Amino acid sequence: MTSPAATGDREKVVSKLPGWLRQNLKVRAAQHGIEIQTAVEQGISAWIDLASAREPIDTAGADSFATFLPEGQWETFRAVASDRRVSLIQGLAQSVQLWLDTTPAPDIERPTITRRIVVCNQKGGVGKTAITAGLGEALAEDSNTLHPVRVAKALTAALRASATHTSEEGPDQNPLEIESLPGPGLRVLLVDFDPQCHLTNQLGGTPLPMDGDSLTNHMAGDPKGDLRDLIVSVDDDTFDGRLHLLPACHDAFLLDVRLSAVRAREAALERALTPLESDYDVIIVDCPPSLGLSMDAAAYYGRRRDGERPGQSGALIVVQAEDSSADAYDLLTHQIEDLRNDLALDLDYLGIVVNLYDGRRGYIATSSLQGWVDIKDPRVVGLVSDLKEQKEAVRMKQPLLSYAPTSQQAISMRALAREIS
Template sequence: MTSPSSGDREKVVSKLPGPLQQELKIRTAQRGIDIQHAVDEGISAWRGLGSNLAAIDTTGAKSFSTWLPPGQWDGFRSDCAARGVSLVQGLAQSVSLWLETHPAPGVQRPVVVKRMIVCNQKGGVGKTAVTAGAGQALAEDPDRLHAVGVSKHFAHARAGADETAAEESAHEQLPGLGLRVLLVDFDPQGHLTKQLGHELLPLDGDSLTKHMAGDSKGKLKDLVVSVDDERFGDRLHLLPSCTDAFLLDVKLSGVRAREAALERALMPLEENYDVILIDCPPSLGLSMDAAVYYGRRRDGEAPGNSGVLVVVQAEDSSADAYGLLTAQISDLRADMHLELDYLGIVVNHYDARRGFIATSSLESWMAIRDPRVVGLIGDLKEQKEAVRMKQPLLAYAPRCTQAVALRALAREIV
């Protein structure tokens, strides 16, 4: 049946098998086109065929509606009758034809591995949660749809609107990014390792610290573990921490070209990944120098492909810590002649109900244009619950407001 037109199209209502509807929804999202245009193209191609396609099982077909050019549905109905197939069968064949001729695009992989240094020497701002969440969002299944968006508060704040209360996220359904991601727990406290349900590496075994200090006992890749969940496939891995990292600055003091120690250690792993995220300790020592050096722009690398992601909170002490961090980065840039990019600022643990301090602080962060704020993550219970359960947040609560915002963040920095 048809309904009154909307613009230059008319609404049509029919039926289509549920799995076919879902595949159509995913594929059009992957290719960045509207469902109505895909169905339009499929029907046109089907009508141009010299013979019918193989019959499709339409048992249990569900209601399906879309918008088509005026007259196309009537012509399609006539063709179905002439070919001796039902309208539902003809539509199913048309959609299947479009899917076959428009395969899913491959994952867009970076030319140079993206190296993201997640840092702030102030503890408790949520660097680990942002590292883990962004990594999960980057690795999600590209053949499934996931809720993606930014909070209304973030959108209004970026536009300069005056908000007084946190709002729920507005989102859309988009395919996962499907990137191969390595999370590196560079903090001797090991929060990233523990939150994802793994054990710290034993003190008497091999570790990232030993590889950086030149005391390794084997290959670093043998220490890497998988973060298992069907939504990540085998794309999300973790290099666990070891408490020997508390001695890293001491060990690095005697290492040749110590600023390049982290790069030397991780270089053999890079060919296996699209993105490497470093969860840094709350420190401004030699280990931080090595992390920042690792995130520098390499020869031939595009600006913004790698760099520093600063996690802050909407309160005054974060602003003080941010000043110390950016001063250190400026010194490293000058002393070592580094091309080092900021990927942005993430305001974490935000809750407007905390009043003027939170809202005014957020406005101050938003006023910074270089680097700009690229994410606003709410302070909600799901993150704490996921940590308690030792599960990835995006697996534990994939549709929660924090998960939606972390997917938006991933798209901002990728």
């Protein structure tokens, strides 16, 4: 049937579609960045132009489906369906399936040079590990599934609102800022570079034994095997083999001492990880709270390489909305600037993530957030609230985005992933 309701030169059409077909349509339209009504219009137009009807579609369980079509298209469609002796529901299902068949899912956009993201801050407790994990999970999510995402254009407004917001819900609760988008579907390696092994433990992994092989051994030039053999897959049910973890070992406490005897020690992490890069689109390094040689090596690994676009790799700085984070930030940026100057590095700042934000803390939190926003370069690229789901996921030793995929923190992690892409 056709409703008198209209938008522009379109008229509202109400029919029925099977749930599975409607979901496939919704995902494919989102993958191509077009509206569902446009996809249906194209499918109906192509179906009308066919010489005859296609193979029947199973429409059992079809329920109400509404869209807007150009004026007159539905009447033409009804006439063609009548000539072909198929029901309107069957004809619509065939039209949608025809569009799906002729509009395949786009290829995953993979970087030509493996992206290297160094998550850092020499202050402990700011949540570097949570951001490392959440960012990696968001980048590895299924490209054939829709996930709730805070749209990038809303970030500035959210930051502005947060700086003056003190309610318990916070700006994250605004449903107008959320849309459903396909996952990036990238191959991601998370590197636990912290001897405390927080990332390894949070994702349910096991720290590497002290008497075995480790990333530290490879950086120190004393490998005991292939580094690939140490890598484990994370939650294949959710990430389908796209998300991997290189676990940490407590021997990393000795890394600075061992690096002091290594030639070109600033390149030690790069020498260790370069053989792995062909397997991944993105490598994310969870750095220790340190300004020692290990941080030098991490920063060097994140430098921009020949032929790489600015902003693809670099340092992602995690802070909190309080004064001690600002002090630590100054120390870290001084170290990075020294490396830039001493080694002539093109090391990009990917941005600042304000983590564990809670506007209920009042002026200390809101004024500190405003201070981060005022920096401009690097700019704030993420705001993650202090909510219970992340803590629960850590307790359960599960990835946040599989434990609580629709939580506000998960939505914020996806927004961060897109903001720095």
